[in-house]
Amino acid sequence: MTARLLLHIGYHKTATSWMQQRLFVHEHGYHQIARHPEVWRHVVAPHGLLFDPEPMRALIRAGIDDLPAGMVPVISSEILSGHPFFGGMASDDYARRLKAIAPDAKILVSIRSQMRILTSVYMQYLLRGGTMGPELFFAGDPELGFFGFRPEHFEYHRLIGLYRDLFGVENVHVITQESLKADMDGATRRLAAFAGNAGFDGVLPTHRSAYAPSYPEYAVPMLRRINKLQKSVLTPAPTIKIGTTPDGFYRAFGYVLRRPPFSWALGGYHPVSAHVEKTFRGRFDASNRELAKIAGYLDLSDYSGVMATTKSAMPSSAKARLASAR
Structure with missing residues (x-):
């Protein structure tokens, strides 16, 4: 059966x-x-x-x-x-x-x-x-x-x-x-x-x-600005095109920022999680x-x-x- x-x-x-x-x-x-x-x-x-x-x-x-x-x-x-x-x-x-x-x-x-x-x-x-x-x-x-x-x-x-x-x-x-x-x-x-x-x-x-895992949260300010310069699903026609997200500079910077010394210096910075906690605590x-x-x-x-x-x-x-x- x-x-x-x-x-x-x-x-x-x-x-x-x-x-x-x-x-x-x-x-x-x-x-x-x-x-x-x-x-x-x-x-x-x-x-x-x-x-x-x-x-x-x-x-x-x-x-x-x-x-x-x-x-x-x-x-x-x-x-x-x-x-x-x-x-x-x-x-x-x-x-x-x-x-x-x-x-x-x-x-x-x-x-x-x-x-x-x-x-x-x-x-x-x-x-x-x-x-x-x-x-x-x-x-x-x-x-x-x-x-x-x-x-x-x-x-x-x-x-x-x-x-x-x-x-x-x-x-x-x-x-x-x-x-x-x-x-x-x-x-x-x-x-x-x-x-x-x-x-x-x-x-x-x-x-x-x-x-x-995803790229670390402390990389967010850099990654979202890189996205303004790269073609992607959400930004199909950037003013200046220097690559394609999630490849190109996005991947390169993500790789570098995931490692020391950035992970040592910024590992405790979680801007997205902090905003979610502040905004949605108790919401669900x-x-x-x-x-x-x-x-x-x-x-x-x-x-x-x-x-x-x-x-x-x-x-x-x-x-x-x-x-x-x-």
Whole structure:
């Protein structure tokens, strides 16, 4: 019997690249039947007046027909949760499109403590060629139009709640980046149990390493000014072009600034994290408390406004899932 399709929708900056390249692979009993380009073309890009679920349905049928024996079919693309540079706009539309495309799918949502993910999102913004300082970026100026940060995108309980309504509570699983870091084996075994991956026996030692970290925050003033002189996704027509972000001077300065003596002298300077702390402390407390209610199997002790979750507080379905994953 073929396992049901696992749809991993993100969020961005929650170890999604690691999952796509090192977890959802044949060695672990997973087979990805579509990638970002297909998801973009058939789910995200179509105008609402032109969206047709059939092309993606056909792609999924073909992928499952060719599925290697014993594998769990997976589609993993963080663009399905909405893009943080655009306030996560249309994430609800994507959820309803996925319901029309694959109504029996299982849904995986990956999240991360807001006070950490916001800093990471900003650093990713610079990597794509952004030039705004953190104050302007996080302000979400309405004059920027459709482009702009919105904190409600990171009120995770809202999107997770919508998927639970659409696909059923038992068909939505949430994993935290923190759990992957603290207990990779436990987190991935629970995921495998949810996905029906009976052949999973833990993450291989060769697949455990994480990707290189972002450039340090103290490099932000230099990097965003370099972006004004380089062509990029966010700055396609700079006044003076001396390279292309994230390569060229951006990469060179990032490499140099990451090392001594700069790391010694400036290592304690965290302008983005400091701004996030000042601006958003307490902003997500209510959302995190709601999240704790609907996903009691999660340890949200690193999430503002939530006390450490204990197993005794878990719903019976979550306890059963944990037991089957041992």
